[in-house]
Amino acid sequence: MSRSDRAAQIRANLETVRARIEAACRKADRSPEEVSLIAVTKTYPAEDVRILASLGVTDVGENRDQEAAPKAAETADLGLTWHFVGQLQTNKARSVASYADCVHSVDRDRLARALGDRAEAAGRRLTCLVQVNLDDDSRAGVIGPRGGVDPSDALDLAARIDEHDALELGGVMAVAPREGDPYTAFSRLYGVASRIRDRYPRATAISAGMSGDLEAAVERGATHLRLGAALLGNRRSIVG
Incomplete structure (x- = not known):
């Protein structure tokens, strides 16, 4: 597929996604300006990131450091905001803290300390979100296969x-x-977010909702949506 064809495809997908978000916001009596779109570019090439940026999408998310680090470096000229949204091993904290602006997947004390220490050493300030395990069988102190702390x-x-x-x-x-x-x-x-916000008023972000459930997330107060397939199509191997 040529770059122009790919750009047209992504543009059409983006228009559809924005229409879905606007419709969900109308139903929830919310303003679309309250909801930020994060394009999750896992398995997609840096060229797709450039196309997204040309269409006004400058919040970009990644799941794996080994893919995110070189992609962030390759697109450093675009002034993007990078969100790390996948499970993160502590030994990757140095790398992630060097390029990410926000880590959504902080699910244990040790990881928080490692990210803070690495960000401090790099002279950076890093926004972190508490990842919450919403599985019905979540138990305090047990991190599930997709990460997250028990709500308690x-x-x-x-x-x-x-x-x-x-x-x-x-x-x-x-x-x-x-x-x-x-x-x-x-x-x-939302209940967990409210308890945290009551103690820390600036902690207002609720990162929830992906391509298949963004409407539910918007209705329940999400401020950030993490969308991959709806924007970029079926997952594929990085080319180039």
Whole structure:
């Protein structure tokens, strides 16, 4: 596919996505300006990031450091805001802290400390979100396969983030369970977000909703949507 054809495809997808967001906001009596779109470019090439930027999408998300780091470097001239949204091993904290502006997937104290220490060493300030496990069988102290703390532990982790000088507590993030009603799950997340915001008023971000459940997320208060397939199509291997 030529670059012009790919750009036309992404433009059409973006128009469809924005229409969905606007419709969801109307239904929820919210302004579309309250909801930020993060383009998750996992498995897509840096050229797609450039196309998105040309269309006004400058919030970009990635799941894996080994893909994100070189892609961020390749597109450093675009002035993008980079969001790390995948599960993160502590030994990757140095790399992620060097390019990410926001880490959505902070799910344990040790990771928060590592990110804070690495950001401080790099002279950067990093926004972090508490990832919350919305699975029905979540238990305190047990991190599920997709990450996240039990809702009862979220406030304690928020405190660990807030106390580090190089970190900014941004709010919460979650992935809806594979089974069950996303509206119910995101309502639960909103409750966690409210408790954190009551103690830390600047922690207003609620990162929730992907291509298949963005309407539920918007209705339940999401401020950031993480969209990949709806914008860029079926997952594919990076080319070039």
